[in-house]
Amino acid sequence: MALSRRDFLYGSLGTAVLGGLAACSSVHSDTNSNGTSSAPATPSDEGKSANIGKVTGELSFAFWGGSTGETMGFTNAKKNFEAANPGTTINLKIVPYDGFFSGIDRGIQAGNAPDIFRVDYTTIGKYSQNGVLLDVSPYFTASEVDQFLPALWDAVKYNGTPYGVPHQTDTTCIVYSKKAFETAGITSVPTSLDDAWTWDEFSSVAKKLRSSLPSNKFPFAYDWTAAGAFRWLSWLYEAGGTLLTSDLTKCALPSDAGTTALDYTKSFFTNKWVPANNTIKTSVYSDNFFLNQTVAMTFVGDFLVPELADPKTGYKGGDWGATYMPRDKAAAADLGGNAIVALKDTKNPELAAAFLKFLVSEDIMKYFCEQAVELPTLKSLAGEKLAYAYRPDVVAVCAQQASTISDTITKESTVGGFADINTALQNELELAFHGQSTSATLGAIATQVNQAL
Structure with a gap:
């Protein structure tokens, strides 16, 4: 099936992708x-x-x-x-x-x-x-x-x-089981970037799924595993924060936005919205949780679509669709x-x-x-x-999501020390999701980010 990139980049995506994402x-x-x-x-x-x-x-x-x-x-x-x-x-x-x-x-x-x-x-x-x-x-x-x-x-x-x-x-979107959504009574799924779920709406979806799923199944899994830890920053940007100062010389993570983003993502565990082993250093990635039907929806990059859509080895839980990352003060995505x-x-x-x-x-x-x-x-x-x-409809969602990658995201993700910054995120977020306080986590990340810079 042919898919028009003009519709994505020049139409629904607008100049943000052409001038900002580059x-x-x-x-x-x-x-x-x-x-x-x-x-x-x-x-x-x-x-x-x-x-x-x-x-x-x-x-x-x-x-x-x-x-x-x-x-x-x-x-x-x-x-x-x-x-x-x-x-x-x-x-x-x-x-x-x-x-x-x-x-x-x-x-x-x-x-x-x-x-x-x-x-x-x-x-x-x-x-x-x-x-x-x-x-x-x-x-x-x-x-x-x-x-x-x-x-x-x-x-x-x-x-x-x-x-x-x-x-x-590439960038991240959400894929979901249509059957699980129907069972949970979720009748409305965003079909445009402008209508993406707010954090409150996303929480409501997660709660409905939690109530309808058995105890060994979970609403979703995230894609921050291992080297993908930097994708957690999408939530920071959605909360209106930045990782670095505008001159890219110091960490700006300890902030109201940083606290909001980390507290909210830590709640994924306390609310049992994600599997207990869906941590940064797990050996199970977000797509695997979806493929084995442990979760009803998951965050994935478009490069994983062939794996999910493969008629022989792909997802066997029935029809599945795709929608956009949730947003808070802003919409955002990761630079993959x-x-x-x-x-x-x-x-x-x-x-x-x-x-x-x-x-x-x-x-x-x-x-x-x-x-x-x-x-x-x-x-x-x-x-x-x-x-x-495979699934050009899913690629369409990812292409539109890519328009939310700002110049700030691009610049912060490509600074010289970002590989070390990503390691700091892996280590400290893992501790945060296992009980380390928000303030201690933000402070530890900031110290290591400043050293990397």
Whole structure:
């Protein structure tokens, strides 16, 4: 089924996504996915080496094993790039997400890391600030850069220099069992972002589900597990708070908004709205709770839609739908998605740059996002119909939710020390959900955030 991104990004999403999220845009390789040359740079274009020219050689590209669609997308890119550039070989290395970056770190120290690797936006700053990534600015003209949504191009920059390409983005929505909602007497589910549940309304839904479900079933599960701890910040932004001061130099979490957000999310446990093991450091993720029907609804990223919708191994609890994140003083979401980067010390930087550009060329990105069910980062694709492999109706919800990712969210999520900040969130939120006081939690996070900055 075809899905119009124009309706999402230019219509219901409006200019907030195009100007604020800047998560969707891309640049073209000198050789496009059909093997033909792109237009030469104009004299006014920046980037003296933007026209890379003929490339040959062999490089390795590591990415974590996600969905079948992601693997299909990267395999398609490899095949087409090698066909368009005879004499090149891109060796794909699929690695589990758990331990992926510790493996990258060991490889960098030992001098045998992959030439190119995938990195989420919340982790890229760790590598760019340490000077280990390839500066890609010489390989992109100003007009090529302009093809990206500004906020996502900004997400790969450190001190004004881009160290990679924004490959795709994703964000969180709620999926729910229609049967469980009917049983609980929940007859109204938001069908537009403007009508998203308030926190009070969301609480009412959770209470109805709690009353109708057996004691071993729960209203919902959240997606803050492990490296996803930063997604808790959505509730802080919804409460009207920020993680950092406006100059991004200090933690601003200890605040009325921080207290409100943490107290409310701690109530998920005291009210038994979530399973007791739905904690930050659990081994069970939000999608698993939904798949095994332990919960009636759950928070998931759009990249998990293929898993839920798979006719053989997906959700077996009947019809399911999707709706928006709840809102308090504001609506908000998390900046999900990934960049692709190359090491500064790669033996063939021009080949690496050519492959990065190819990955974000229009045809290659379109195919990847359709198969992986993820949101593209090219402005041009905003006006295209994407034939998502699964549940385009759910992608529509996520695309609209993405419009609530503000410049503040983007900037705070991509500061150089955010990987350490995310670790602090993992550790302290885990303690908070097991009894640590709100004030102690906010104070401990603030101390660690300031150290990371």
